[in-house]
Amino acid sequence: MGRLNKYWTLLEDVLTGIFFISGLGLIFYGVILRYVFKTPKPWVEEISMYCVLWGILFGLSIALRNNQHISIDLFYDKLSPTIKRVVDIIANFVGVVFCVCLVYYSAVLVVSTHKTGMVSMTVGIPMWLVYLILPLSGFFFLIRFIERFIKNMRKAGTYDSSSI
Amino acid sequence: MILLLFSIFFVMLILRIPIGISLAVSSSIVLVLSGFNLSMFPQKMFTAMESFPLLAIPGFVTAGVILARGGLTKYLINALEAWLGHLPGGLAIVTVLTCTIFAAISGSSPATAAAVGSIMIPAMVNNGYDKKYAMGLVAASGTLGMLIPPSIVLIMFGIIAEISIGKLFIAGVIPGIFLSGVLLASAIFYARKNNYKSMKKASWEEKKKHTFKAVWGMLLPIIIMGSIYTGIATPTESSIIAVVYGIIVSAFVYKELKFRDTRTILVESINVTSMIFLIIGGASLLSLFLTNEQIPVALGEWLGTINLNKWGFFILTGILFLILGVFLESVSIILITLPILLPMVYYFGIDPFHFAIVMTINLEIGMITPPVGLNLFVVSGITREKVEDVVKGVFPFIILLILALILVIIFPSISLWLTEFMK
Numbered sequence: 219m220g221r222l223n224k225y226w227t228l229l230e231d232v233l234t235g236i237f238f239i240s241g242l243g244l245i246f247y248g249v250i251l252r253y254v255f256k257t258p259k260p261w262v263e264e265i266s267m268y269c270v271l272w273g274i275l276f277g278l279s280i281a282l283r284n285n286q287h288i289s290i291d292l293f294y295d296k297l298s299p300t301i302k303r304v305v306d307i308i309a310n311f312v313g314v315v316f317c318v319c320l321v322y323y324s325a326v327l328v329v330s331t332h333k334t335g336m337v338s339m340t341v342g343i344p345m346w347l348v349y350l351i352l353p354l355s356g357f358f359f360l361i362r363f364i365e366r367f368i369k370n371m372r373k374a375g376t377y378d379s380s381s382i
Numbered sequence: 383m384i385l386l387l388f389s390i391f392f393v394m395l396i397l398r399i400p401i402g403i404s405l406a407v408s409s410s411i412v413l414v415l416s417g418f419n420l421s422m423f424p425q426k427m428f429t430a431m432e433s434f435p436l437l438a439i440p441g442f443v444t445a446g447v448i449l450a451r452g453g454l455t456k457y458l459i460n461a462l463e464a465w466l467g468h469l470p471g472g473l474a475i476v477t478v479l480t481c482t483i484f485a486a487i488s489g490s491s492p493a494t495a496a497a498v499g500s501i502m503i504p505a506m507v508n509n510g511y512d513k514k515y516a517m518g519l520v521a522a523s524g525t526l527g528m529l530i531p532p533s534i535v536l537i538m539f540g541i542i543a544e545i546s547i548g549k550l551f552i553a554g555v556i557p558g559i560f561l562s563g564v565l566l567a568s569a570i571f572y573a574r575k576n577n578y579k580s581m582k583k584a585s586w587e588e589k590k591k592h593t594f595k596a597v598w599g600m601l602l603p604i605i606i607m608g609s610i611y612t613g614i615a616t617p618t619e620s621s622i623i624a625v626v627y628g629i630i631v632s633a634f635v636y637k638e639l640k641f642r643d644t645r646t647i648l649v650e651s652i653n654v655t656s657m658i659f660l661i662i663g664g665a666s667l668l669s670l671f672l673t674n675e676q677i678p679v680a681l682g683e684w685l686g687t688i689n690l691n692k693w694g695f696f697i698l699t700g701i702l703f704l705i706l707g708v709f710l711e712s713v714s715i716i717l718i719t720l721p722i723l724l725p726m727v728y729y730f731g732i733d734p735f736h737f738a739i740v741m742t743i744n745l746e747i748g749m750i751t752p753p754v755g756l757n758l759f760v761v762s763g764i765t766r767e768k769v770e771d772v773v774k775g776v777f778p779f780i781i782l783l784i785l786a787l788i789l790v791i792i793f794p795s796i797s798l799w800l801t802e803f804m805k
Contacts, residue, residue, distance in 0.1 A: 235648050242444065245437065245622045249615065267434050274431070274440065274659045277652035286653035287400035287660060288711055292753050294398045309399045316403050319410075324424035352424050 223365075230280050230358060238273025241266045264340045268348055275355035279362045282313075303370060310367040317360035324352030383675065387412045387668075401714050402657070405664030409671050416674065423667060430666030431659050434618055435541055439489070439658060441621025442532045444651040445628050446488025450497035451647060452632025452639045454599035458483060459501055461596035464589045467581035471573025473509055474519055477502045478569055481523035482562040485530035486603035487624060489537070490654070491712075491749050495524025495760045503765055511578055517765055518775025521757040522783065523565055525746035528712065530558035532606060532617065534658070535712050535745060539738045542720045547617045548610045552804055553735045553797045555607070557743065557790050564786050565779070598631045611804065658713050665717035672721060682725050692730045696791050699723060700744055707748025711756055715745060739797040743787045750776045750783075 244266035252258040281287050294305060332346035387408055394404035410423055449455060462476040469475060480498045488494055499520040506516040528535050531551030540547035584592075606624050609615040615623060632639035672678065690698070699719075706715045720741075727737045749757045752773045762769045790796050 231645060231649060234652055235645070238440070238648065238652060239644075241437075242441065242622055242625060245441075245618065246626055249619045249622060253614065263434055267432065267437060270437050270440055271428075271431055274652065274656050277656035278660060280649060281653045281656040281660075282400075284649070284653050287402065287657050288714075289398045289400045290395045290709055290754065291398065292709070293396045305397050309397045312394065312397070312399050312407065313403060316407055319420065320424060323421045326421050327424050330421075349425070349428065352428060 226361070227283065230276065230283070233358075234273050234276040234280060236273075237269050237276065241269030241271075241273055244269060261341045264338060264343075268338075268343070272351045275351050276358060278355055279358040282359065282362045282366075306370045307367070310363055310370055313363035314360065314367055317356050317363055320356035321353045321360060324349065324356060328353060383412055383416065384677065386415075387671065395709060400657075400660065401710065402660030402662075402664040405661065405668050405714070405718075409664070409667035413667065413671050413674075416671075418670075418674075426670060427663035427666050430662055433541060435537065435547055435616070436662070438532065438537050438547070438616075438618040438621045439534055440651065440655040441618060441625060442487075442489035442534065443493070443654045444647070445621060445624040446484075446490065446493045446497070447647050447650045448625065448628040448632060448639070449484070449487055449599070449602075450493065451643065452628060453636040454596075454602075454628070454632065455480065455484060455497050456501065457592070457596040457636070458599050459498075461589075461592040461600075463581065464584040464592040468583040469570075470580055471570045471578060472580045473502065473506045473511065474569035474573055474578075475566060477506065477516075477519055478523045478562060478565045481520075481526050482530060482558070483600065483603060485527040485558070487532075487606065487628075488527055489532045489534040491525045491527040491746065492756050492760045493654075494527030495520055495757045496764065498524065499761055499764045503761070509579065509581070512576070512775075513765070513767070514771055514775035515572065516775070517761045517767065517772045518777070518779055519565075519569065521750050521755070521761045521772060521776045522779035523562075524757050524760070525749045525783070526558060526562055526565075528746050528749065529554050529561060529739070529742050531555065531610075532621065533742065535716060535742050536738060537617065538662075538713055538716045539720065539741070542716065543724055543734055543738070545734055545738075548613070549801050549804055550735060550738055551607070551610055551617065553739055553801050554742065556800055557739050557796055560790070560796060561743070561746075561783065561786050564782055568779070568782055598635055602627060602631075613804075661714050661717065665714065668718060669721050678722050678725050681722060682729060685726055685729060692732060695726060695730050695732070696740065699741070700787075703741065703744040703748060704751065707745065707751060708754055711754075712745040712748065715748070716741070733794060733798060735801055736794040736797045740787070740791055743783070743790060747780060747783050747787065750780060 244262055248259065248262035248266060251262065294302065297305060328346045328349050331349055336345040337343060338345055338348060390408040390411055391404055394408060395401070406427070410420065414420060459476060459480050462479055466472050466475050477498060480502065481494050484494050484497055503516045503520055507513050531554045533551070533554060536550040536554060537547055540550045602624060605627060606620050609620045609623065610617055629639065702719065703715060706719065727734055749755050752758060752769070758769050758772045758776065761772050
């Protein structure tokens with residue numbers, strides 16, 4: 219389990235890193251083109267935007283892994299350990315349901331966009347390809363929620379409650 | 383219907399479900415009940431994130447992470463200490479000024495408090511400062527990160543209100559310096575009253591050495607604001623310039639950044655960015671619901687029937703932000719309230735740039751008001767002290783910031799004067 223988790227973590231980081239870093243890099247390339255070589259390329263802006271967005275959406279599961287999605291501890295902190303566990307189970311169950319819906323309905327979106335053949339405004343990338351990140355990131359997000367859900371079912375308090 | 387929406391939302395918040403998901407799920411439920419099809423929501427959420435100006439958020443977050451890791455903060459503190467450490471309250475002055483300069487590079491308050499606090503709180507305590515005071519000062523000065531441009535809150539405001547983010551940044555400059563000045567004055571006053579000992583005067587040699595080292599970091603705010611003010615770069619572009627400059631300085635001049643740090647920086651930056659973007663996606667469904675129910679229009683009509691003037695509006699929104707600030711963090715508050723408040727801002731003839739600054743200072747105060755002030759938790763996390771103790775230290779600063787806020791409300795020109803010169 220530990221080993222699998224390590225590789226999965228690496229996969230999340232690599233996927234996020236590739237898109238996030240190359241996206242930011244492309245924006246910088248765009249700046250250089252515009253101000254140094256005076257030859258702005260409109261495609262740079264669009265491609266870099268989608269790259270960074272792909273990185274950010276893959277990153278949803280990273281932020282969940284590190285307990286970085288802001289939630290409210292105000293009431294939670296006052297609960298007894300047993301109720302805390304129940305709350306954790308419900309919360310992660312809602313997360314699982316949310317992700318399942320996200321994966322399903324965005325897959326529907328990808329298929330329907332593929333049929334209509336919609337393309338992006340400047341470059342003409344097929345939009346179904348762009349939207350593909352939604353089910354993909356939803357899947358990675360789902361895995362992390364399932365992981366937490368299983369941990370909750372086994373025993374309480376396996377991940378710490380810091381949310382900052 | 384709207385009552386149902388908010389009940390579901392609050393139940394989900396109590397269950398400690400992430401705010402972004404709470405927003406998305408509660409809005410989806412009421413939208414489906416009013417006849418929308420679930421299948422259009424993923425696209426709606428994606429469209430809300432699909433904006434080039436929004437990319438200034440990952441940009442400035444990354445710049446802040448690099449700065450905190452790459453030694454720029456440390457050298458900045460050394461240089462300021464060499465120049466100002468011997469004054470009464472020297473370390474407190476250095477704390478406020480470092481926060482001000484760090485705020486001019488990073489876009490968020492917790493980042494500012496964390497970066498400066500981890501160095502300055504121990505330093506102040508070692509020099510005999512009251513620990514509660516030191517924690518309060520860092521928590522309060524850290525909030526400057528939100529107001530002094532670049533600012534994530536102002537980026538969100540500009541996108542929602544469809545006004546220039548660059549001009550919003552410029553509007554934040556003078557109020558930011560003003561607040562920083564208020565904190566400085568209080569630091570000097572407090573240190574004199576308590577006779578805190580100051581550090582020994584640094585020699586010219588030391589001053590010169592530390593200044594040369596820090597000058598690279600000090601150039602960054604000038605590059606960022608200069609490029610935006612002159613219109614050379616958009617905020618998104620200038621955030622990337624800041625990232626690249628930060629990498630070059632930390633890796634090649636300070637040599638504190640190694641290639642293997644890439645992964646840590648990436649993860650730290652993505653943690654914050656993804657959290658914010660999830661909230662943006664979730665809030666887009668809420669705003670779809672609000673527009674569909676014509677809530678802003680209804681509120682506007684209701685406003686016409688009661689006797690409320692501009693000042694009453696400022697007071698009401700101030701109280702609203704304070705209450706919401708108890709539960710939510712700033713990006714969620716902006717995303718939830720601004721679409722509703724914006725028509726009223728125009729109705730009362732308030733300049734949107736002025737309102738943006740007032741709202742930001744309100745949210746700043748929310749960062750240090752218990753029970754859910756993010757900066758309080760950051761400082762308590764650094765010092766391993768109880769949040770209650772940080773609260774005791776921060777209390778006088780809350781009053782100071784409220785007084786400053788009142789002045790900014792009464793005199794719009796504090797916010798608007800600089801923007802008039804912008805191209």
